[in-house]
Amino acid sequence: xxxxxxxxxxxxxxxxxxxxxxxxxxxxxxxxxxxxxxxxxxxxxxxxxxxxxxxxxxxxxxxxxxxxxxxxxxxxxxxxxxxxxxxxxxxxxxxxxxxxxxxxxxxxxxxxxxxxxxxxxxxxxxxxxxxxxxxxxxxxxxxxxxxxxxxxxxxxxxxxxxxxxxxxxxxxxxxxxxxxxxxxxxxxxxxx
Amino acid sequence: xxxxxxxxxxxxxxxxxxxxxxxxxxxxxxxxxxxxxxxxxxxxxxxxxxxxxxxxxxxxxxxxxxxxxxxxxxxxxxxxxxxxxxxxxxxxxxxxxxxxxxxxxxxxxxxxxxxxxxxxxxxxxxxxxx
Ligand SMILES: [Zn+2]
Numbered sequence: 001x002x003x004x005x006x007x008x009x010x011x012x013x014x015x016x017x018x019x020x021x022x023x024x025x026x027x028x029x030x031x032x033x034x035x036x037x038x039x040x041x042x043x044x045x046x047x048x049x050x051x052x053x054x055x056x057x058x059x060x061x062x063x064x065x066x067x068x069x070x071x072x073x074x075x076x077x078x079x080x081x082x083x084x085x086x087x088x089x090x091x092x093x094x095x096x097x098x099x100x101x102x103x104x105x106x107x108x109x110x111x112x113x114x115x116x117x118x119x120x121x122x123x124x125x126x127x128x129x130x131x132x133x134x135x136x137x138x139x140x141x142x143x144x145x146x147x148x149x150x151x152x153x154x155x156x157x158x159x160x161x162x163x164x165x166x167x168x169x170x171x172x173x174x175x176x177x178x179x180x181x182x183x184x185x186x187x188x189x190x191x192x
Numbered sequence: 193x194x195x196x197x198x199x200x201x202x203x204x205x206x207x208x209x210x211x212x213x214x215x216x217x218x219x220x221x222x223x224x225x226x227x228x229x230x231x232x233x234x235x236x237x238x239x240x241x242x243x244x245x246x247x248x249x250x251x252x253x254x255x256x257x258x259x260x261x262x263x264x265x266x267x268x269x270x271x272x273x274x275x276x277x278x279x280x281x282x283x284x285x286x287x288x289x290x291x292x293x294x295x296x297x298x299x300x301x302x303x304x305x306x307x308x309x310x311x312x313x314x315x316x317x318x319x320x321x322x
Pocket of ligand 1: 200230
């Protein structure tokens with residue numbers, strides 16, 4: 001962790017909210033990406049991301065400065081997402097998503113790369129297909145896979161975030177990867 | 193996969209986790225060159241993880257940081273302590289205000305907790321009053 005970040009955290013511990021704003025700017029996109037890939041809905045992911053940062057601020061005294069700040073923050077975000085998924089499971093009918101609305105919200109958050117409309121459509125379809133496959137993973141595989149392939153974190157970092165041994169992280173990633181393979185290449189075609 | 197042993201599957205995982213030794217990698221690739229099944233399996237694994245890696249990074253609305261800040265509790269315990277040591281008389285006078293602020297902080301905490309239990313979409317604590 002760099003010196004600037006250490007200074008920022010010291011200030012936050014003294015109640016400096018501007019310093020906290022800098023930390024939010026640093027990590028908001030990563031936190032949002034974790035929450036979004038975990039819950040699959042942009043609005044909920046945004047709410048969860050806000051909640052994660054508010055918790056981090058309120059519990060900054062519990063942050064151990066010997067460890068990476070991002071590890072601690074991503075752990076809050078991951079746990080909040082998992083809690084959310086568990087709660088949603090018990091109230092599915094209330095939260096049932098209207099078909100099509102997720103695609104719309106996904107469209108609004110995709111960066112504009114100046115692609116042709118055809119390319120955009122293909123990419124969007126791909127995005128939706130992959131996202132729906134991620135959603136099918138049991139949450140403990142899903143979090144490991146998201147941290148590995150969306151955040152590009154090392155197995156050690158993932159083990160710190162999820163508070164499980166590296167061996168368990170590997171098992172979860174292997175199983176998650178195998179499930180994705182089976183579902184994404186169903187019928188043996190390969191090109192979904 | 194009907195290829196005789198699970199040995200190659202675990203080698204694939206090692207290679208994909210970037211934890212295989214050079215020798216293990218060579219053993220796997222030599223096998224893949226001769227085994228259609230394992231080759232297909234490995235290609236499929238790589239195909240699906242490549243798709244994950246290529247996902248776009250979603251973007252948050254511009255006002256995100258501001259709205260996080262607006263929801264932080266106004267409390268500044270340390271700031272008060274620092275100020276108190278510089279202005280002992282005023283601090284003593286301010287002591288009667290402490291119970292009040294504790295009540296306020298406590299109320300804030302409660303709002304947050306009820307948010308936790310009831311879901312995130314219900315209430316947004318508005319920070320505008322401060
Ligand atoms: Zn084989």
